[in-house]
Amino acid sequence: xxxxxxxxxxxxxxxxxxxxxxxxxxxxxxxxxxxxxxxxxxxxxxxxxxxxxxxxxxxxxxxxxxxxxxxxxxxxxxxxxxxxxxxxxxxxxxxxxxxxxxxxxxxxxxxxxxxxxxxxxxxxxxxxxxxxxxxxxxxxxxx
Amino acid sequence: xxxxxxxxxxxxxxxxxxxxxxxxxxxxxxxxxxxxxxxxxxxxxxxxxxxxxxxx
Numbered sequence: 001x002x003x004x005x006x007x008x009x010x011x012x013x014x015x016x017x018x019x020x021x022x023x024x025x026x027x028x029x030x031x032x033x034x035x036x037x038x039x040x041x042x043x044x045x046x047x048x049x050x051x052x053x054x055x056x057x058x059x060x061x062x063x064x065x066x067x068x069x070x071x072x073x074x075x076x077x078x079x080x081x082x083x084x085x086x087x088x089x090x091x092x093x094x095x096x097x098x099x100x101x102x103x104x105x106x107x108x109x110x111x112x113x114x115x116x117x118x119x120x121x122x123x124x125x126x127x128x129x130x131x132x133x134x135x136x137x138x139x140x141x142x143x
Numbered sequence: 144x145x146x147x148x149x150x151x152x153x154x155x156x157x158x159x160x161x162x163x164x165x166x167x168x169x170x171x172x173x174x175x176x177x178x179x180x181x182x183x184x185x186x187x188x189x190x191x192x193x194x195x196x197x198x199x
Contacts, residue, residue: 133164
């Protein structure tokens with residue numbers, strides 16, 4: 001009984017809290033912007049500190065991967081290549097610009113290049129996580 | 144770059160993203176980020192020793 005009262009008392013507060021921050025515009029914009037440019041989703045939501053840290057981490061990891069002569073996947077031969085390409089695509093414009101600029105190795109030829117390839121793939125996966133986090137902030141699922 | 148430096152850098156960047164995305168408060172983010180970093184590096188060291196002992 002007391003629980004029911006608590007629920008009914010809390011409901012209007014939650015509703016008014018949600019109404020105090022009206023959600024306007026395209027709800028998927030932070031998700032798409034965050035995918036294309038690391039940290040951009042959080043910048044759009046004025047989360048400057050979080051966005052800067054995410055951008056620095058993802059860009060740093062991607063740059064280290066390239067510096068280690070990591071491979072940027074361009075063609076798929078088997079299922080593992082497909083997963084690698086999916087991870088690379090998570091980097092958004094970073095992947096596209098790097099491909100166009102001819103950065104990244106075509107084949108892994110030194111030991112560190114294998115690490116570099118993983119750094120690039122993981123940077124893409126982390127970027128997807130960050131973009132989804134921006135979407136959750138936008139929808140109010142996270143504060 | 145040594146293997147250990149690569150591990151530490153990987154753990155550092157991944158932990159920052161995990162901390163920010165998986166927790167809501169700044170204090171929680173720092174704590175969870177540090178927790179992930181220690182787990183990343185600690186498990187890498189532990190697994191390295193296990194592989195070293197198996198190989199002998």
